[in-house]
Amino acid sequence: MKRVSFAEFGGPEVLRLVDAEEPHAGPGQVRIAVRAAGVNPVDWRIREGQFGPVDLPAGVGLDAAGVVDEVGEGVDGIAVGDAVFGEGSSTYAEFAVLRAWARMPEGLTFEEAAGYPSVVETALRILREVGVESGQTLLVNGASGGVGSAVLQIARERGITVIGMASAANQDYLRELGALATTYGEGWVERVRQLGSVDAALDLAGSGVLRELVELTGDARKVLTIxxxxxxxxxxRFSGVAGSVPDALAEAARLISQGKLHIPVEKSYALADAASAHIDSQAGHTRGRRVILV
Structure with a gap:
């Protein structure tokens, strides 16, 4: 099979499309014929070596959607031929093993489904960890990307007011998701204050604004970054340890089925163009998700 791999840490140029042995489903796992794989910032951070030792050469990707073609020992409720989306490893490939999955909601394409797993788990986790409640106001820095898109919609469903910060080009998009929108750049703190007081803040962009977010909330415990x-x-606090992915996938499926969550695909790439996907992901200013089609 074909998969995207890297044999050394570095920039996007280290990614290669190679021939590799097919993986197989172990106990508690399923294997899918991958139809699409989600592109996440963690993918290129691993490729750069930011998360410590990795056995090289290594595959790339955590999220995927596809058709089950192997079911591991002890797995119930899913069968060969079922369409699923979920999280696993080395998902930029023709076949991948998933350790957590859910059936794809009716009407969702593989391309769309691949964009949900990690971002919804992250959104649910950080909303829980930052402790924001119905009736309060949440400030989100970097609100137009995949995680931000999920945070805005989940918060709206929970009765939380959201002030979203993004580039000028994404202001209308934030408003479509129910947020009060404002831009980055000089004077942003005052622009936020004009929109309302802030009870909690999430930093999804890593753009060096943590001290200002603490100033706006008045309490460092009410600020969280990923x-x-x-x-x-x-x-x-830095949130980087995933919670229950199966629970997050089940919640994602519920919200999608009820029409309360939709994350658009900004751009899709061929498997051979994974390096371009990483370059675009690192440049930021995403509106929704980027995915690789297999």
């Missing part, structure tokens, strides 16, 4: 490695210096 992107700024300088969190500890600012007294802010």
């Amino acid at each position: 992107a700024d490695r300088g969190a500890e210096e600012a007294g802010v």
Whole structure:
């Protein structure tokens, strides 16, 4: 089979489309014929070596959607031929093993489904960890990407007011998702204050604004980041440990089926163009998700 791999840490140029042995489903796992794989910032951060030792050469990708073609020992309720989306490893490939999955909601394409698993798990986790409640106001820095898109919609469903920060080109998009929108750049703190007081804040962009977010909330415990490695210096928590992915996938399926969650695919790429997908992901300013079609 074909899969995207890297044999050394580095920039997008280290990615190669190679021939590899097919993986097989172990106990508690399923294998899918991959139809689409989600592109996440964690993918290129692993490729750069930001998360420590990795056995090389290594595959790339966590999220995927496809058709089950192997069911591991102890797995119930799913069968060969079922369409699923979920999380596993080395998903930029023709076949991948998933450790968590859910049936694809009616009407969802493989391309769309591949964009949900990690971002919805992250959105649910950070909303829980930051402790924001119905009737309060949440500020989201980097609100137009995949995680931000999920946060805005889940928060709206929970009765939370969201102030979203994104580029000028994405202001209308944030408003479509129910957020009060404002831009980055000089004067942003005052622009936020004009929109209302802030009870909690999420940093999804890692753009060096943690101290200002603490100032706006008045409490470092009410600020959380998934992107700024300088969190500890600012007294802010860094959230990087995933919660229950099966529970997150079940919640994603519920919200999608009820029409309460939709994350658009901004751009799709061929498997051979994974490097381009990483270049675009690292450039930021995403509206929704990027996915690789297999």
